[in-house]
């Protein structure tokens with residue numbers, strides 16, 4: 420089959436590779452009808468996230484048709500069924516899965532020992548996302564092997580198109596969880612850093628969940644336009660001070676809820692802290708660039724909440740922990756517990772409350788994938804979200 424394969428920093432190619440096969444009895448094989456490139460894939464493309472190997476198949480936002488099931492799937496999935504595959508692989512039986520904490524499933528990461536060493540405990544296996552999370556082949560391919568397939572799937576109604584449901588795999592529940600974890604009150608101002616696909620879903624979710632005011636921060640004009648169309652007030656951080664504007668919008672008090680949908684590759688306009696991060700990251704003395712985290716802690720209203728869906732990899736420097744502690748801020752974070760939210764989200768899409776397909780700007784075939792990684796990373800050609808049809 421053909422697949423998008425990682426070969427090193429900024430080197431992704433469309434290669435011919437062996438078709439996946441059933442390896443365990445709870446596996447299924449999916450014929451991929453649509454998949455997408457995520458902002459998290461960019462951390463692998465730029466190689467800021469460790470743990471990739473030459474030859475790894477990319478992709479964790481995938482949907483398609485079941486073409487083969489192992490005998491342990493026991494009727495939970497049948498050939499011909501149409502499913503979206505969550506990026507988190509889940510066993511459905513461990514203590515964490517039983518509590519709905521799917522992204523920290525205790526069983527699905529087959530490289531548990533590596534994750535435990537790095538983080539103190541294992542986290543879930545993820546598709547196409549480094550050997551720290553299991554080294555599983557991803558779904559930017561013609562076929563995908565789904566481990567624990569009896570649990571690792573989302574069934575979707577035939578009345579909804581691929582483009583309406585594909586993002587149930589990741590960015591929609593990610594934006595949603597980021598907002599739900601803020602416990603929105605009708606009096607809240609929610610400030611969302613990053614108007615990428617995750618930020619866009621967070622804007623729509625915060626509006627839907629009844630925040631008084633939603634503010635979105637970025638510097639890419641078409642992304643800010645899209646956030647405004649979703650109901651946000653926008654701040655261009657390359658043109659104005661984020662802190663002054665947020666204070667102005669909240670009568671000097673700061674937003675109650677702050678969401679980081681940027682993550683480890685934050686940009687900033689020549690602030691001292693961002694120059695420090697760039698220098699340290701270049702010398703491999705710091706893994707991440709946490710400019711947004713520092714800004715959020717500084718501007719968040721005391722007793723407010725900081726919600727962090729943005730991905731961080733390792734060790735972060737100069738986090739103003741004194742401000743965080745003395746202001747009594749709550750921090751909520753995590754890879755998304757996808758299946759925890761998807762029944763509700765499928766219903767909301769079906770009822771027309773939400774249509775996540777608004778975010779798609781590019782539709783291509785697999786062979787255009789490598790080029791699209793660059794276009795998406797560089798935010799060229801108005802690119803906000805790429806959908807690939809293998």
Ligand SMILES: NC(=O)c1ccc[n+]([C@@H]2O[C@H](COP(=O)([O-])OP(=O)(O)OC[C@H]3O[C@@H](n4cnc5c(N)ncnc54)[C@H](O)[C@@H]3O)[C@@H](O)[C@H]2O)c1
Nearest residue numbers: 458459613615616617637681682685686728729730754755
């Ligand atoms: N927690 C999860 O389960 C989960 C799931 C999906 C994605 N993510 C993460 O969410 C983050 C966003 O993903 P995406 O697909 O939207 O990516 P993206 O790269 O398209 O979007 C990031 C946006 O942040 C903006 N940005 C950069 N620096 C900024 C700053 N200082 N202030 C405000 N905005 C700034 C960029 O211009 C860009 O538009 C990534 O870190 C990704 O890894 C996490």
Ligand SMILES: [Zn+2]
Nearest residue numbers: 457458459589
């Ligand atoms: Zn993702």
Ligand SMILES: [Zn+2]
Nearest residue numbers: 510513516524
């Ligand atoms: Zn589990």
